[in-house]
Amino acid sequence: MNNIAFNVALPLLTAFLLPIISSGSKSATRFVGPFVLLAMLWFALAYFNVLQHPVAIALGGFLPPLGISFHLDNLSLLMAALIPLMMLLLWPYNNREGFREESLLLLLAGAASGLALSGDLFNIYVFYELLSVASFGLAAANRTAAAFAATFRYVIISGLGTVLALTGIALIYTQTGTLNLAHIGLLASQLNNPVGLSAFALIVIGIGVKAEIFPVNGWVPEVYSTASPRISALLAGLISKLAVLVIIRLLVVAYQGSQALTLLLVLGMLGIIWGELSAWHSKDLKRMFSFSSIGQLGMVLVAFSIPGDAGMAAGIAMMLHHLVVKPGMFLLTENWNGPIKKLKGAATSSPLAAFLFMLFALSMIGVPPLPGFWAKLLLVTGLVEANAPLYIIALVVLLTATVIEAHYLMSTALKIFSRGKKKHFKKLLQTPFNLTIATIFGAVLLAALFTLTPLGNKLNQIATESSDRSLYIKTTLSLKLPPQVKQQVSKVQ
């Protein structure tokens, strides 16, 4: 199990060496990245297959809570496998300009794997910062003036976010005296006070910059509409989910009280309202997708705010669904730039792209029997069963948002399928690569449709496992506590 450290070490090692490799051989530069990603995928899948129960590994051989530990369970290994998989799909295979973008992508992969696996709050912060800096570079990789302006705003908001998150982590440290997540969970009773709760709020807002959470998502529409579609797909599809993963780990392990859940619920609802209404207003396809991404992540947050296994299952289902659908949609925007009005007749020049748009849109609205419907159904039943006034309000917000979503997506579809001049879209035939990748995302969505039962079973298993607080704590701390800490822990209790 120790070998899972390769998932962090290998991409970083390759990124460090890439400048040297590229001065030696240009073709090696192009192949080494995908090769490393394949190796990462192999490690993650190998452990995913043999994992019977969650395992913790101590990095550097120092037992947690003194050292840093990685927590391996179904959820973290699933994310660790999805990272290289998405990167392989969205890799710039036709980039001949140099090694820098590849280097940044590998650093992003290493940071994301660390974020998915780590069980230590400060270690999570370090990888989050690495993830942020790598994504700044990628957002500006287009090197247009608009991309620079958007990235600048992104840097400022992210900088604010990391400072807030660090303040939150420091507050948790002053209250508990430890940084290991499992150890914090053991001492969770000391966080049930105004200082502990505001620490949680600060971390949610801080990490929430990447998760597109309500007050700190001003960068989203600008960055996604100026970066290349591959990068937007990566940031919206994968990176936002990792930030959400950190928040729910903290929620499950340390904040079981209702205040933390209410905070997530309210932020989620505000995200839904703001995102969907802005998407409804927007005149540009990329901006529309960006705003709808904010709305969708609001729904994910609402799902995780439902207590117990039901919320966890609904949240993970919404997360995975968004992870497949949104990158597919962003890849379609490659040739559908500009205002939505100009999309007239797009279907006649590229029926496949139009079909894929329809598929993704219907699944996102939640039309049965597409996978999006089942994910939203889990969310709706969860909200109904939670049976509290605030959750009923959330239900109303969710259903209204679905209607708005259906309206703007379908009116766009109407434009695409209406008759129009063909000549605008000739370019589409020349760059079919992104369309091929979008087709793969569509195929995955359809494949999920035919394997709903096994997927549902696995989802329930993952949800039960990852919402089990005592299992998480036991897994890490059963590595044997150092005697001094054990003594102090018993003194505190």
Place this chain on the structure above:
Amino acid sequence: MRNISALVFASGLAFLLLVITWQFILGGAPMLIGEAILQQAAEELGAANLVTSVVLGYRGIDTLGEIAILFTASTATSLVLSSIAEKTSAKSKPGLRDDGTILASSASLFFPLLMTIGLYIILHGHLTPGGGFQGGVILAAAFFLPLLAVPGRGVNHSGLALVEGFAGASFIVIGIIALFQGKAFLQPLFGHGEMGSLLSAGSLPLLYIAVGLKVGAELSGLLANLAEPSGNGDETLSATESASTEQTSMQAEKTKS
């Protein structure tokens, strides 16, 4: 509207932080991990500087993350700057001022002194305060000082990239060697030695040398990168100018919609 919401957010944050500070019991914070590390670090790692045993031992992977962040920042910066450099390279460079013999020769005089101090701090990182990050910054200053004194003096970028790449790689390779020996990633190797002597604390000094060289090479490369296109400031200005006009047009569109 935007100013008002920013003001509300900032004052809310300030209020929250004030309330939190009010709640603190100063000096009463629990030190679970801190005390445990103080008690056993010297015995477990054999480093006289306890901070080093935390930075490279207990939290070694954090340090790996930190050097990766610096590397990422410099890669991203050179990605952004390369577009400006490409545009300006066609133009002839404007004549550079000569700032005089005193400045130039004192910069050369400082070079060996700074190198010695930087390397000393790196090599004694496991014994005395300081270490790879601090020493690395001094190394970078040693390389950057001559560049400030005599603008236009070239920097050997490929040499820096070589040092940077191999230093970063050796940090990770030391970690992977432990993995192949059946230990955990980044577990210290080769025993403790006698505490307080130069050859002690296992592989920690090696890790610090890697960190120091990487930080030094990276910072000097980054600073040189920033210094180089500055001779042709008008081009940089026009890029930012067009960026800002584009943003205002974007805002105009937003207000329209």
